[in-house]
Amino acid sequence: MTKKVALSFSGGKDSCLALYQLQEQNIDVACLVTTVWKRNQQTVAHDEKRDRIKDQAESFNIPVHFIETDFDTYKTDFVETLKELKRLFAIDGVAFGDIYLKGHREWGEEVAKEAELKAFYPLWSKKADALDLLREFVLLDFKAEVIKVDATKLPQEWVGRRLDEAFIQAIMQQDVCPMGESGEYHTTVFDGPVFRYHLRD
Structure with missing residues (x-):
């Protein structure tokens, strides 16, 4: 059984909820791993600043390792970093916050296999259960806000909205995944049960 993992961490709701679930299962999250683009040093997908991720990691009291990458070397860079983390922390697995997209899971399982680790998906569930995950996130008293939207799927005005x-109720009226699993929206989290202290007002 997997006992010690690295968590692929974006700083958003999915990875924070995954961290919570892992800790609830007494799985040791030895480190976080976050991908950033070489060209601008912002996180992949979320366009978040490195300092925000560092602040979160410090509040968790978990070290974070950044993978500086680009489209051409993304997979190779990820695998090589996992191999390094395996040596540094004696991890036996890598965890991801994906929920139901099979292609995402297949990619994670492939890179884990190449690094000789087990892939772990603490949030994995049916697409129909995504709303329940969002409700769980809010009920656990996580504090988060939207930092990016796909403007073809949600209004730009949703940037800055708190997840409550x-x-x-509002996301239920939209024709999107309530958890934004297909990139409909991205978030940053600044408080919750995995934080030792609140990061901002």
Whole structure:
């Protein structure tokens, strides 16, 4: 059984909820691993600043390792970093916050296999259960806000919205995944049960 993992960490709701679930299962999250683009040093997909991720990691009291990468070398860079983390922390697995997209899971399982690790998906569930995950996130008293949206799927005005009961009711009226699994929206998290202290007002 997997006992010690690296967590692929974006700074958003999925990876923070995954961290919570792992800790609830008494799985040791030895480190976080975050991919950033070489060209601008911002996180892949979220366009978040490295300093924000560092602040979160410090609040968790978990070290974070950044993978500086680009489209051409993304997979190779990820695998090689996992091999390094395996040596440094004696991890036997790598965890991801993906929920139901099979292609994402297949990619994670492939890079884990190449690094001779087990892939772990603490949030994996059916697409129909995504709303329940969002409700769980809010009920656990995580504090988060939207930092990026796919403007073809959600209004740009949603940037800055807090994830709360009103958000749940609003997202239910949209033709999107409530958890934004297909990139409909991205978030940053600044408080919750995995944080030792609140990061901002």
